[in-house]
Amino acid sequence: MQKRLLDHIDFPSDLKLLNPDQLPQLAKELREFIIDIVATKEGHLGASLGVVELTIALHYVFNTPKDQLIWDVGHQAYGHKILTGRKDIFHTNRQHDGISGFPKRDESIYDTFGVGHSSTSISAALGMAIASQLKGEHRHHIAVIGDASIASGMAFEGLNHAGVTKANLLVILNDNAIGIDPSVGALKQYLTNVKKGKERQDNIFEALNFDYSGPIDGHDLPELISELERLKSVKGPKFLHVITTKGKGLKQAEDDQVKYHAPGKFDSVTGDLLPKSTIEQAPKFQDVFGHTIVELAKHNTSIVGITPAMPTGSSLKYMMEQIPERAFDVGIAEQHAVTLAAGMTTQGLTVFCNIYSTFLQRAYDQVIHDVALQNLPVIFCLDRSGLVGEDGATHHGIYDLAYLRCIPNMIIFAPRNEVELRNIMFTAQNGLEHPIAIRYPRGRGHTINWKQPFSEIEIGKGIQLKKGSTIAVLSVGSISHNVAEAIDMSKTNSMISHYDMRFVKPLDHKLLHHIFKTYKEIITIEDGVLIGGFGSSILEFASKNNYTVPVKTLGIPDTFIEHASIKQQHQSVKIDAENLSILFRSTALRQS
Structure with a gap:
């Protein structure tokens, strides 16, 4: 039985000990590893499968993390994470207290720039390259960007600036003709023509002063390694056009690239998606x-x-x-x-x-x-x-x-x-x-019978959902469901009124005057930041109108909330039903 190479690869230094003819076997194992984990833990699948060979080649040729590698968006960085010290914890990907689904600077020195939104890699890599020049450091800076992301304005701004510098920057276009959905626009057609050999005379990237090479097969490891080695000695901004297949190595992911971008749970052997519940659910x-x-x-x-x-x-x-x-x-x-x-x-x-x-x-x-x-x-x-x-x-x-x-x-x-x-x-x-x-x-609501006849909503009008005597809870949006559940759990129904304000702007001033004149305490709840949000608008109203009724605001505090399930995130900031019920009960006891 052939030993598994991946078992002995924890960092790029281990990868460099392999012979080039062993790398295709490693690519096969890396794909299988990603598929096995994502099949049960979920995550972004197709993008990472498509860049397995490119990921191996980059870490094989360049001296990461001294040479700085930036993955645009980060959907495609699973292989990178596995090869840079996170193989044994990759099963915690995107889970509470686990590793992030995207490159993250405080997670690893190999994640040189935090990403999650598209089209930032070229600007970030250029900034790093210029900084290296100013400090007299010799290191390579590589931005890997997809054909959908490179069509964004910010990517062009970065290319436009890079072309008039002498920065040691390599932009790799991972061209698979799809982002999450198929790529659109004139640039897509241009890249299609380049792949067919129709646009070599007037190359847009050469016109921007990049040393252009390609297109090359992004699944051909010897060709990738050879070209990357050559580009290491080329001065100034360089551009490598690489053709890949999103979902490479899993037939269903290749055939249905949209669905298998982030497919949910699936059978790692057959690739088939696991059947959904047959119980009727509310819509997304x-x-x-x-x-x-x-x-x-x-x-x-x-x-x-x-x-x-x-x-x-x-x-x-x-x-x-x-x-x-x-x-x-x-x-x-x-x-x-x-x-x-x-x-x-x-x-x-x-x-x-x-x-x-x-x-x-x-x-x-x-x-x-x-x-x-x-x-x-x-x-x-x-x-x-x-x-x-x-x-x-x-x-x-x-x-x-x-x-x-x-x-x-x-x-x-x-x-x-x-x-x-x-x-x-x-x-x-x-x-x-x-x-x-x-x-x-995001996600499903709670209303099965949602397709009801239309009715017009009065702009700036809130409504009362439940009547109580002493405490007014004001919410906006779908967090109302947590509030209603919490009121039931708290067993303080007679004391708590629940209002859906609906509009954060304009506020329902008439309703708010009634609320402030009627209740002893007010609680606002929102699934948004507290600073400047819905609760702030209620405090501003109270101040402007000289109301002294106590107002407690609940929402997202002044910190970044890390990855976990939505329920766990609600619990972490205490806007889940259980934490709200405890608050309602203690408030009611204080007011009784």
Whole structure:
């Protein structure tokens, strides 16, 4: 029986002891290791399988971590983690107190730059390379970036700057024609032509003063090693075009690259996804959005949908399938998505711009300058708001309430359930006078019978969900479910009133005056940061109106919340049902 090479590889120094002809066997073992772990623990699969040979070649040729390696986004860095001291703990990937699903500086010296959002690698690597020049250090700096990420504006900004430097920078384009969904845009077609040998005369990367080489087969280890060795001696900015197959080595992952980007649990031998529960479940909020926009668009021909590279994740895919001429995937380009939406809105279109909350942060200036300043009624649908679980700190959508609340003209609504999401979408498409941000969580809701007849929501109107005598609990969004459960658990029903404020902006001032005049204590709860968030808005209201009723604010404290399940994250900041019930019970005892 052939011994397993991977058992003896803990760091790149061990890898370098192998003969080149042993590396294909190591690549096979590394793929099997990744598949076996991800099959049961879940995570990002296809991207890491696609770069196994490239990962081995980079650590074999370069002297990491002295030579600095940056993985754009980080979806593809599992092999890198396994070869750099984390093989024995890789099974803890993305779990509470385990290693991160993305490269992280405080996790390993081999993770030279923390990533999680796309298109940052070239700028970061160039910054490191220039710093090395200034300090008189000789080291290599390598940025590995995908064909979807390199189409983003920030990547081009980095390329544009790097081309006029003499920095020791190597940009490796991992070209597999897909990000999470298939790549889009003119650059995709250009790269396709390059692969077919049609665009060698006018090479865009050579025009930017890079020493270009490729395309080469990213699964051919001898060719990769030979070319990387050659590039070590080339001065200045270099560009290597590598062709890979996302999901390489697992047939299902190669055949269905979208589904196997992060497939959930699957059979590691057959590759088949494990069957889902047959029990009827409430829908994912993203699917409620996706089906509802199609329903609305079939009756309202002015409706268009926009997403930056997330048609599957946002479920805009349903509109792209049924009404393709009015649904746009603009690639990893959040700034462009927002201003494109603004431009369309000036011409009378009703634009639903669907962006993950964490990614709207990348287009903040456009939200202020191009949308709100001009008071254009763009409808922002912010998916994955609140704590998002295993993706961790880079992906939480916890800042949106705070960073949007300070913008003039902005309406902010957080539906507590799927029916409310449908109704606010229906309301928004009927002609609002201001832009609106609708933020909703990752995952499933709790309403089986969600597809109910539409009804309009009054802007700025909160509602009472439960009546009590002494304490008012004010919540926004889906955290309302935790609150309702906690009230039942606390056995203080008669004392606690529960209000869904719905709108963080504008606040329901009439309702708030009633609340402050009626109750002895007020508790606010939000799945967002406390500083500047919903609770802050209630404190501001109290101060402005000289109310002295005690107000306790609950939400995300001033710290980054690491990866774990959403339930564990709620527990860590004490907004889960059990911790809330303890708080409600102690507050009720104090007031009784």
